[in-house]
Amino acid sequence: MSSKGCPDCGEIKPASEFWKLKASRDGLAYYCKVCFGLRNSRSYRKKRAKLGKKTRAYRRHSDVPEGMKYCARCKEVKSVDEFGRNRAARSGLTDYCRPCHSEAITEIRKRNHGSSRNYLLKLRYGVTEEQVEQMLAEQGGVCVICLRAEPKHVDHDHMTGLVRRILCFKCNGGLGQFDDDPDRLRLAADYLELRGSHARRMRIEIGAPVFGGPGRVRWDPYWRTRGNTLKSARHYHLRQKYGINDEDAKWLLKLQVGHCAVCFDFPAEHVDHDHVTGAVRGLACAGCNTGMGQLRDDPIALRRAADYVTGRLVQRVSAEGGGTRLSLTVPDVDPATVPRGGWKAFWEKDGVYRKETLPFDEELDMPAWGGPDPEGAPRGG
Template sequence: MVSEAKKCRDCGLIKPAGEFWKRKASKDGLSLYCKECFGLRNSASYRSKQAEAGKQARPYRRHSAVPEGMKYCPQCKETKPLDAFGRNRSTSGGRAAYCKPCHNAAMAAIKARRHGSERGYLLKLRYGLTEAEIKALGARQGGVCVICLREPAAHVDHDHVTGLFRGLLCFGCNGGLGQFEDDIWRLGEAADYLEGRSSFARRMILEFGEATFDGRSRRAEERRLGVRANRKGTSRHYHLRHRYGITEDEARALADVQGGLCAICCDRPAEHVDHCHSTEVVRGVLCTGCNSGMGQLRDDPAVLRRAAAYLERTLITEVPIADGATRLSFTHPDVDPTTVPLNGWAKYREQDAGYRKAVRDMAELVERVPWTEFAWVEGPALETC
């Protein structure tokens, strides 16, 4: 039968039975030493064996000395509240072994040792590529974003459906693709919208006589003539008058011409007034995605069409070079990207823009040719050719 209290042989103190481990060989069912002294004996034995083996163990620490609601971190050797430790369902206490700062530092050290850096770890986790491979791919691109040909290629782009790596882009082009939801059709429509080729531009001409609305010039003319604008309205009215030179009713009329939907995608509510940043003319009312996406792709039709070709996997091609190797090509006319410095793409960018505009003009010309102007060849005549 286990007694209620017992005297420890080492410290000589009488302690409750709960301070002793159970021991079947004892008459009272308790060990000869209290838990604290028992731990000191085991610690001394373990450390003497480690010293004989030429190893040095950390100083002994009694686990039961940690107060309730606290936990000891063996890394920083401090006792902290439980909230200072992250959750870990695999442990008995449900908390990580190290406190949060020590855990983060330990994980960073492991990632640096195994993968070179935090970025190297994420690249391998998300795309299955190492930092060295990404650096080599960037060198093949000439270090430039393959879409805009303006900024350094610093962001890894991937297909959100397959998860496969697609290329290295700048921050703006990578974000612009995301705003357009990798939709090739929307990118093409946005380019037509900027060039006044879209069906919305034709509706604007029918409704207002021109494809854009020059509200700021009209406001300047009103000021010159001393005409006072309506001073009664909402905060949106004053914002529109100050920024675009149009009234809230005019903005609503623009949205009505579009049927209340975005002038580009025709799928989402028209919420944001869009204007040209160089001429200040109002072009239409867009949804958030199309408005932000065009801004990130620099309101440039050529860049938008390059982005569409990039998603179609027709922008980047492999060109054979000596010894059976290949290099990348992503401009018309073709140029080796490794031979062009980052600030030397202006000429090639303009040539590529001219090429893509000519291709679009030709496609528009073909669309406008009446069917009656085509010379149809009958079946029998075709067989004799």
């Protein structure tokens, strides 16, 4: 048959507008596809109404133009480009458009996990929001490394996946730049104090551990000569910011044999300078240069970060009223009793302790911290 009449709508339609049905005489369904869908929808909604459940208004899927898709949440027909990907679905697209999909995911996470933050904490780190708040209270609401900034980032061991503590943005980023390597962190601390091998080599070569600086531009008599003006843009940048030129940078790179002046493991790419005096210390790799900056060019913070990575910084000790508490410094103090901004004295003493002790000192019979020894030199505990 090329056409057939539908008893519901009373229209004569092409046979393609009827579903195939082998049981019928003509091989086609009794009603056209549109009327057949309406009948099915009325039957379905009648059953759902008896169960006390609501359903959306009937809508034919074929009514959606090609290249478009209906979002069941906002009840709008939108371009397929506004839907995310879902390989599990026949269409390969999500049921909801992107804004609605985000809202639905947020509602589901809040319903099942309390909040999106709690869901992400459990997914990434295996801890709950309540456990994080408890850790913050134990730390006294301060980053355990720098003891000055507000901790907002959960830090974890990338090898084991175990959560260590809660850090501020800079300390957390600084550890990542140094690849959680305690040796690199300690080398960087010595480098900043001009105590490392690079500073000794500089003293041998030029008689000083640093050179250059903004002041060099003012006293250099050759700055305005013609031979010094026909240079590259890099030359002017180096002269203006660091008080060195292309020749100085090449000489420094040759002195360091192309390696970072801090870790000696990676290529030297960036000029490192003292942010107070402007003097150039050396050429560093991207990780060391950025990591030192994020840890505020502070040797104490770098040594504390090294001990934090190795598990020597944060210790659990017995509390006065029973139970245990955290200890973050030497000399020891309860973090919960120190007000914000009151860590300076403990910070300085702890810096002396960590500068004078090495990781293997823990295995020795070291005396407890008690201030400077009779000769005036600090001793570790």
